[in-house]
Amino acid sequence: MDHLYFYTVLFFTAVLFANSQDPRISSKLGEIVGKIKSVPIEGLPYQNVHEYLGIPFAKPPVGELRFRKPEPMTSLPSPFYAQSHGAICPQITMTPVDVEAEQSEDCLFLNVYVPDRPADKPTGHAVMVWIYGGGFVEGASNFYDCSTLSIAGNIIVVTINYRLNVFGFLNTGDENARGNFGLWDQHSALQWVHDNIGDFGGDNQRVTIAGESAGAMSVMTQAITPGNRGLFQRAIAQSGSMSMPVLDFERDGLKDTITLAGSLGCETDSMVDLMRCLREKSVDEYLTAVYSLLSNVSYSPVLDNDFIKVNPRYIAKMSEIRSLDEIEFFRSVDILSGFNAFEGALFLPFIMDPTKIENMQPTRQEMKRQYLPAAMNMLYRTGFADEIMNLVEAHYTNWSNPDDFHSIRLQITKLLGDASFGVPAVEMARLHKISSASRNFMYHFAPKPSVRLLPTPTWIPGSNHADEIGFIFGSPNLGVGDGNAWETDLIIKMITYWTNFIKSGDPNSPESVTPSWPEYSIDNGDYLVLDKSMSDESAKQHFYAEEANFWLEIFPDLVEAVQGDGKGGCGDGTFTSSAPNVPVYGSVSFITAVILTFVSFF
């Protein structure tokens, strides 16, 4: 087939697919043609969503632009046919649903879902921008079908891609490559939304950023970045915070870059030459190299003194000492956050042989000698003195049933979940509410759904990591498959709470929903339990008070007293105590953990 013929066919196909009913937007960037999707929802008179898919928001970050901040896209070919998704960013593994998607380094696309129904306010539709999770090494906007959420909740939803893994986070610790390119991509997409969403009928004064897992870590990181002032007013963080101990903002990026360069044949004494060589390698060469170096290199956000100027791990402590612009901005944003009942299960595959998890029957000795040290080592990248380990063990022993393997394995799961997701979320809610006129709401998502998104041992009695996502999007490919009555009810409630918050900053209005969700306060620790059946009893108090006291007060004070390194906290990677000699089935990095989670199951 000669090229002219090929392109002619492509051209006519595009024109034929675009018909006169297709929704069209005239924007500052040019004319954008979308498509209509019908989402019949029982009882809802509105059914159509206008989808604008695969819109590039930045120049392709390839060639000279690889390992640099994104450059904005100032115009599009007009008309631009935004009728199918763009490529997803290069990644090693992907959840099974999306394995087929095309990968390309040219991946900075976003998708806009506009409900075909009147906005709740004359200023236009409230907007949610969804930032995907996946440990900063995988994920794709294409994976999230937002049509149900958009039409049922009557909001505009935007999903964005951002660079992942080495392409998103390679860094040299200096101006050669500062890292955090993936976070800059998110920022650039938020700027695009601010500048252009009005053309789609959106209200750029009512923008909420939302995400899950690494998406929530991203959301919280964007929410402490003063350069985002004016780009969004609210933030939703589902199971992720920038203060999670597994995130290592001070890791040695230069060392990783040199290791990687060695494996790509780019070793040289000149950093300029090294970067030039790195810009010439193909995507396949990178993915092969990164895969073979899984336990040697890791890619995630770093303290670069540009995008991130204060280590988010210690931002709560630092804000006690001096006022920070980061915290001032953080406190101007309304926040809704929470986590799931048993999501420590996400981390089980790398404190033990993944094939043994389903049938694990741990004894107390194994808990003490094997699982506990492996868990602490994974979370904090360091070992701890015996006095400290004994305290943690005592705290995570179920004293009404200390030798029962059922309770031991649940306690291990709880420790992993508490220290990684639960306590940091509460820590950030407190930091937000200490002095803040803006609003804060917390949830605990509890139930065991009929379909899991992630591989989960059958003995986990409630929600694992990511199990709540399907309830927000009301979408079967995201885990809610069987359509049980309680699941449908909970989907409707959660979509209403979420989109109310997105519209007004309050999950309880403008649409009515019960029970009422009380606002978080430092004194009462109010929160809402999202579960199979809900009543006024679902609103509870003192959320994670005991766990937060243990991990934020008792544990670091004991570490300070016993290991006395003057850091007044744990997990900055400088402890002198040597790591115990325990088998660790994964590596110390969060990224590796996520990859191994998928690789080991699929």
Ligand SMILES: *[C@@H]1O[C@H](CO)[C@@H](O)[C@H](O)[C@H]1NC(C)=O
């Ligand atoms: C990767 O790490 C392993 C274990 O620490 C080490 O044996 C190996 O030499 C490292 N490989 C490279 C290329 O640095």
Ligand SMILES: *[C@@H]1O[C@H](CO)[C@@H](O)[C@H](O)[C@H]1NC(C)=O
């Ligand atoms: C502790 O064990 C008892 C008895 O098996 C059980 O009823 C209880 O739920 C357990 N507590 C926790 C926190 O798992």
